Amino acid sequence: MNSNSVTHPGIVKNIHDGRAIVSIIAQSACASCHIKGACTMSDVKEKIIEVDLIEGQNYIAGDEVIIEMKQSLGTWAVLFGYFFPFLLVIITLIILTSFGLDQGLSGLLAILTLAPYYLIMYLFRAFLRKKFTYRLQ
Numbered sequence: 725m726n727s728n729s730v731t732h733p734g735i736v737k738n739i740h741d742g743r744a745i746v747s748i749i750a751q752s753a754c755a756s757c758h759i760k761g762a763c764t765m766s767d768v769k770e771k772i773i774e775v776d777l778i779e780g781q782n783y784i785a786g787d788e789v790i791i792e793m794k795q796s797l798g799t800w801a802v803l804f805g806y807f808f809p810f811l812l813v814i815i816t817l818i819i820l821t822s823f824g825l826d827q828g829l830s831g832l833l834a835i836l837t838l839a840p841y842y843l844i845m846y847l848f849r850a851f852l853r854k855k856f857t858y859r860l861q
Contacts, residue, residue: 729792731861734773736787744775744783744860746791775858783860790861797856804845804852812837 734748750769773791783789813834820830845852 728795730795730798731790731792734789734791736783736785742777744777746773775860792859792861809838
């Protein structure tokens, strides 16, 4: 395990076309709390990840694996998923209100700028899938 990587334990659900479908359990800090039953804050979610298999990797459904991703790719994912859309909305809001548009209309138009952003992200999904890769240990 590399210190520049993020790992999660997972279970192989399926193998097809040289890809492994792996289920990981994402837990918030509340999920591991010993008094989580006393409140409704516990948060456990199953996430499904597709991992390209390298030649020589032989897994079957039910195998426990460790999924690894470079930490720098996680940073880029946060930037593309949260920071850039936030920046787009704020900049659009500032520009539209500086032109004297009504604040409500400016806010609505600023939020609507997210539609083309996520459409572009959707169109480039094949490129992004190649860049954001996982490995199995």
